[in-house]
Amino acid sequence: MRLEVEENDVDDVLLPPSNFSMVEDGIFRSGFPRPANFPFLKNLNLRSIIYLCPEPYPEENLEFLRANNIKLFQFKIEGKKEPFVSMPKDAILDALKILIDVRNHPILIHCKRGKHRTGSLVGCLRKFQNWCLTSVFEEYQRFAGMKSRTTDLQFIETFDISLLRQCVYSIIYQYQGYSQSKRRLVYREENLQKPQPTSV
Amino acid sequence: MRLEVEENDVDDVLLPPSNFSMVEDGIFRSGFPRPANFPFLKNLNLRSIIYLCPEPYPEENLEFLRANNIKLFQFKIEGKKEPFVSMPKDAILDALKILIDVRNHPILIHCKRGKHRTGSLVGCLRKFQNWCLTSVFEEYQRFAGMKSRTTDLQFIETFDISLLRQCVYSIIYQYQGYSQSKRRLVYREENLQKPQPTSV
Numbered sequence: 466m467r468l469e470v471e472e473n474d475v476d477d478v479l480l481p482p483s484n485f486s487m488v489e490d491g492i493f494r495s496g497f498p499r500p501a502n503f504p505f506l507k508n509l510n511l512r513s514i515i516y517l518c519p520e521p522y523p524e525e526n527l528e529f530l531r532a533n534n535i536k537l538f539q540f541k542i543e544g545k546k547e548p549f550v551s552m553p554k555d556a557i558l559d560a561l562k563i564l565i566d567v568r569n570h571p572i573l574i575h576c577k578r579g580k581h582r583t584g585s586l587v588g589c590l591r592k593f594q595n596w597c598l599t600s601v602f603e604e605y606q607r608f609a610g611m612k613s614r615t616t617d618l619q620f621i622e623t624f625d626i627s628l629l630r631q632c633v634y635s636i637i638y639q640y641q642g643y644s645q646s647k648r649r650l651v652y653r654e655e656n657l658q659k660p661q662p663t664s665v
Numbered sequence: 666m667r668l669e670v671e672e673n674d675v676d677d678v679l680l681p682p683s684n685f686s687m688v689e690d691g692i693f694r695s696g697f698p699r700p701a702n703f704p705f706l707k708n709l710n711l712r713s714i715i716y717l718c719p720e721p722y723p724e725e726n727l728e729f730l731r732a733n734n735i736k737l738f739q740f741k742i743e744g745k746k747e748p749f750v751s752m753p754k755d756a757i758l759d760a761l762k763i764l765i766d767v768r769n770h771p772i773l774i775h776c777k778r779g780k781h782r783t784g785s786l787v788g789c790l791r792k793f794q795n796w797c798l799t800s801v802f803e804e805y806q807r808f809a810g811m812k813s814r815t816t817d818l819q820f821i822e823t824f825d826i827s828l829l830r831q832c833v834y835s836i837i838y839q840y841q842g843y844s845q846s847k848r849r850l851v852y853r854e855e856n857l858q859k860p861q862p863t864s865v
Binding site (some may be wrong): 478479480481484486487488489490594596597599600603607610636 | 677678679680681683684685686687688689690793795796797799800803804807808827
């Protein structure tokens with residue numbers, strides 16, 4: 466946040482990308498950044514960008530990334546408009562793994578408009594954070610507006626977040642490696658995959 | 666952000682207040698928090714709340730504040746629906762001074778719906794951060810939706826942010842107190858209040 470007062474602050478008007486917002490500490494979302502947005506993005510001190518479209522990244526954007534040492538993670542998700550075409554689960558899961566890794570923060574998620582692909586990824590992040598679905602959907606719709614898609618909401622609702630939890634448990638085990646944790650971990654993973662007979 | 670995996674994380678569904686969002690590091694916004702939202706708010710580790718309505722704060726909310734050592738700053742702004750009734754400039758300026766003081770962070774801004782009063786305050790903060798008006802308005806409208814008010818947009822557009830800048834210069838001077846800065850400061854304040862003849 467720019468609260469410092471410097472000589473040039475009064476004059477330099479900043480242009481955030483369309484649909485820009487902070488998601489969490491170190492996580493931002495937006496529509497496609499144009500060169501006019503680069504001075505604004507520079508202030509975020511980004512370490513990485515998650516780009517959710519199949520189209521190649523424009524050369525001027527790549528140049529901005531190189532100049533500011535920003536890593537690009539591209540997940541080629543089509544911007545389908547047909548009904549019954551849903552987000553690809555594997556790509557969203559892989560993007561989530563990059564997104565929650567604090568070594569990649571500060572990180573910007575963007576697609577073309579910052580509505581459907583970005584909104585679906587953020588929706589899955591909120592499920593991982595245990596937000597109730599009502600709030601997850603409210604946030605999705607705030608950014609999608611009139612373009613809100615039922616297929617995206619259904620994708621978010623049915624996305625199996627336990628896949629990501631298992632991955633996080635594995636990473637924690639990998640780094641900490643306690644045998645006590647391992648036993649607990651295996652139990653938790655089994656528990657997530659196969660519900661206890663009492664709960665069936 | 667809750668990325669730690671604990672025993673109880675999988676089960677505890679969190680209910681953010683309506684229209685909840687992060688604004689900046691240490692600044693959040695929302696509609697009126699209900700008791701069901703308190704477990705979520707507890708995770709934000711709030712130090713203060715800016716409340717923008719004239720109605721008294723409910724006892725159960727006051728109890729939550731006491732239990733979590735959160736300071737309440739109330740600015741009694743009417744939720745007018747009549748056209749041509751604008752935000753009170755002095756109250757918004759005073760709220761901004763509280764808002765940008767990092768000693769009050771993490772801080773939550775809220776009114777009733779998190780649309781008009783909260784949206785106007787956040788809009789003025791964005792002007793202070795030198796955001797272009799297009800982006801300020803886009804953000805206001807994202808939260809106000811169909812309830813967007815032209816009077817609020819006009820208030821944000823015409824709000825004289827140099828008043829806040831002068832206040833920030835004064836605070837910086839008060840804390841740092843260099844005679845060099847003082848001269849520059851006086852010059853800047855005069856400059857802001859009285860435009861140079863060349864620019865008239």
